[in-house]
Each structure stands twice: as C-alpha cells, then as structure tokens.
Amino acid sequence: MLHILHAADLHLDAPFAGLSADQARVRRSEQRLLLDGLADAAIERGAELVVLSGDLLDSHQTYRETAQALADALGRIPAPVVIAPGNHDFYSPTSLYAAPIWPKNVLIFRDPRPQMVELPNVTLYGAAFTGPARDDSPLASFRVQAGDKPTVMVCHGDVDGTGRYGSIPRPDIAASGLTYLALGHIHGCSGLQREGDTYWAYPGCPEGRGFDELGDKGALWVTIGDDRTVTAGFLPLCRRRYEILECDLTGRDPGQAVSSALAQGSSEDICRLILTGEAQALDLPALSRAAGHLRWALTLRDHTRVPRDLWSREGEDSLTGFFLREMRRRIDGAGEEERATLERAVRYGLSALENGEDTP
Numbered sequence: 001m002l003h004i005l006h007a008a009d010l011h012l013d014a015p016f017a018g019l020s021a022d023q024a025r026v027r028r029s030e031q032r033l034l035l036d037g038l039a040d041a042a043i044e045r046g047a048e049l050v051v052l053s054g055d056l057l058d059s060h061q062t063y064r065e066t067a068q069a070l071a072d073a074l075g076r077i078p079a080p081v082v083i084a085p086g087n088h089d090f091y092s093p094t095s096l097y098a099a100p101i102w103p104k105n106v107l108i109f110r111d112p113r114p115q116m117v118e119l120p121n122v123t124l125y126g127a128a129f130t131g132p133a134r135d136d137s138p139l140a141s142f143r144v145q146a147g148d149k150p151t152v153m154v155c156h157g158d159v160d161g162t163g164r165y166g167s168i169p170r171p172d173i174a175a176s177g178l179t180y181l182a183l184g185h186i187h188g189c190s191g192l193q194r195e196g197d198t199y200w201a202y203p204g205c206p207e208g209r210g211f212d213e214l215g216d217k218g219a220l221w222v223t224i225g226d227d228r229t230v231t232a233g234f235l236p237l238c239r240r241r242y243e244i245l246e247c248d249l250t251g252r253d254p255g256q257a258v259s260s261a262l263a264q265g266s267s268e269d270i271c272r273l274i275l276t277g278e279a280q281a282l283d284l285p286a287l288s289r290a291a292g293h294l295r296w297a298l299t300l301r302d303h304t305r306v307p308r309d310l311w312s313r314e315g316e317d318s319l320t321g322f323f324l325r326e327m328r329r330r331i332d333g334a335g336e337e338e339r340a341t342l343e344r345a346v347r348y349g350l351s352a353l354e355n356g357e358d359t360p
C-alpha cells in the first residue's frame with residue numbers, strides 16, 4: 001500500500017476579484033494558512049509521498065515570503081514532496097523554484113520531458129512547464145520502464161485540451177503504462193478517472209478564488225494497493241467556500257427572507273445571494289447591512305420583478321398611466337439585463353408618483 005497526498009493549483013498570491021482590497025489581502029494571507037493545513041494533513045495521515053501538480057504560485061510576481069512559506073510548510077512533511085511546475089509557475093533559472101529556499105525533501109522537476117526518480121516504494125516521473133505555454137503533450141510517446149514498483153507521474157496538463165496548456169489526448173494516458181497520473185490545471189476536482197490500466201485525477205484548487213469556483217475545495221488522498229488498484233478520497237482543505245444562493249421574495253418580507261435564506265451554511269463563507277420573484281423597490285445596502293454578519297462576504301443581486309398589481313393603473317388617463325404604458329412598451333422590447341433595470345425604474349417611478357405627485 002502506498003499513500004499519496006495529491007494537490008495542485010494553489011495559485012498563491014492570486015488577486016481575488018470581487019472582494020474589497022482589504023478582504024483580498026485577508027484572503028491572500030489565508031492562502032498561506034492553507035499551506036499549514038496541507039502539511040498537517042500529510043503529517044497526520046502519514047502520507048508517504050506528496051505530489052503537487054503545478055500552478056502552486058499564481059505568477060512570477062509571487063512574493064518571495066509566500067514561496068518561503070510554501071517551502072517551510074513542505075519542509076515539515078517527513079516524506080518526499082515533488083513539484084511539477086505549471087503554466088502559471090513555470091520553471092526557469094530565474095523562477096522562485098530555482099531560488100535556494102527549498103528543503104531537502106522537496107524535489108522540483110525542471111525539464112519538459114518526463115524525468116524518472118526512483119524512491120524506495122515507487123518509481124516517480126515528472127515533467128515541468130518551462131514557459132507559460134506548451135504545445136506538446138507532456139506524455140507524448142511516453143512509456144514507463146519495466147519494473148516491480150507502482151509508477152506515478154506528476155505533471156500539469158489539459159486532458160482532452162485543444163489549447164496551449166499541454167493538451168493530453170486520452171490515448172497517451174492509456175499507452176503510458178503508469179499506475180497513477182497526478183494532474184493539475186483543471187480547477188474542479190475530477191474524481192478518480194481511468195484510461196486503459198492507468199488511473200488519473202485532478203484534485204482541483206484547494207481554495208476557491210471566485211464565484212466560478214464554488215463549494216468544497218481540497219486535495220486528493222490517493223491509495224495504491226499492492227495489486228495496483230487505485231482509490232482516491234476527497235480531502236477538504238479550504239478556509240472559505242464560495243456559494244451562489246437564490247431567494248424568492250414573492251409575498252415575503254425581504255429582510256426575513258434574506259436571513260432565512262442565509263440561515264443554512266457557514267458565516268465563514270463568501271456568498272452571492274440572487275433575489276428573485278416579485279418585490280417592491282429594495283434597499284439593497286440596508287438589506288446587506290442587516291444580513292452582513294451571516295457571511296464573511298455577502299453580495300446581493302436584485303433580479304426581482306415588479307409585483308403585478310403595480311401595473312393595475314396602466315389604463316388610467318394620468319401621468320401614472322402614461323408612465324406605466326411607456327415603461328411596458330420599453331420592457332417588452334428589452335433584453336433580460338435591461339429588463340431588470342427597467343423594472344427597477346418602474347418601482348422607483350411609481351413610488352415617486354404615488355407620493356402625492358400624481359393624484360388621479
């Protein structure tokens with residue numbers, strides 16, 4: 001049995017779009033806490049090998065102290081740690097991977113062609129990005145050498161890809177003869193896959209960075225049995241999850257509806273709450289303030305429609321009637337995005353008119 005912790009795509013020091021500058025700073029420092037979580041998981045579970053499949057650093061602008069924090073965390077792990085640089089953190093002689101900060105148990109692949117390293121219980125291969133793109137498959141014409149031990153390859157690449165990020169056709173995986181192919185690049189966890197006799201997986205990124213990276217994030221705990229069968233379990237590591245929720249306000253008090261929508265889930269998470277259904281004009285800043293303690297960061301999106309009875313005065317021979325007929329005409333000809341804006345304008349317009357400025 002061989003126990004491997006497989007992680008990728010940490011994207012340390014990434015900018016966090018959609019958060020305030022202060023919150024983005026907090027998120028960047030929390031990403032460094034993630035490193036301790038990763039090391040602790042490897043230590044507590046007794047990983048015999050840790051494989052990190054690239055894009056650990058978001059760019060070559062990564063702070064040196066961030067790379068140092070990564071090096072320090074990996075140095076605490078009493079097992080070999082191997083890194084295969086990806087397109088964001090490709091290996092070059094001037095990269096942080098060439099800096100003299102890496103502990104002895106950390107091995108960093110530097111060559112785009114697969115290199116072999118013999119460890120006591122596994123034959124390991126790895127390939128590196130050495131530029132921001134590569135047009136070949138990291139597994140092109142690759143075949144493991146005959147041996148008794150299980151074989152693992154760690155690399156960054158794009159299974160079924162057609163772009164410039166090391167596209168890997170599935171037949172390359174099937175022909176490799178590998179026991180396990182530890183991949184990075186795709187940010188959602190793929191779960192364990194199989195092509196021929198070779199198992200492969202993407203663990204996904206261990207910490208979401210935006211609303212396109214929702215839910216639990218983490219690493220894979222991979223076990224290779226003596227009969228070369230591979231199993232993999234998901235290991236949550238993220239500090240905060242991104243979530244998108246919807247809340248129908250029809251016939252409800254908006255404040256109560258929003259707090260009950262947020263009652264489930266964690267106040268540590270980052271939430272976008274989409275308000276739907278029929279509602280009067282909403283005071284979004286006030287709703288946000290009232291519910292702010294329920295999430296670490298909360299954004300409200302108003303997708304509500306004007307209540308039907310608001311249109312009841314459409315037939316009147318008055319300014320209100322004229323206003324409603326004109327707005328109806330515009331809404332009927334509008335696209336979805338513009339319609340939401342126009343519906344809001346109807347509510348604001350009506351409340352202005354109904355404050356005594358247009359009595360029929």
Ligand SMILES: [Mn+2]
Nearest residue numbers: 055086087185
């Ligand atoms: Mn990548």
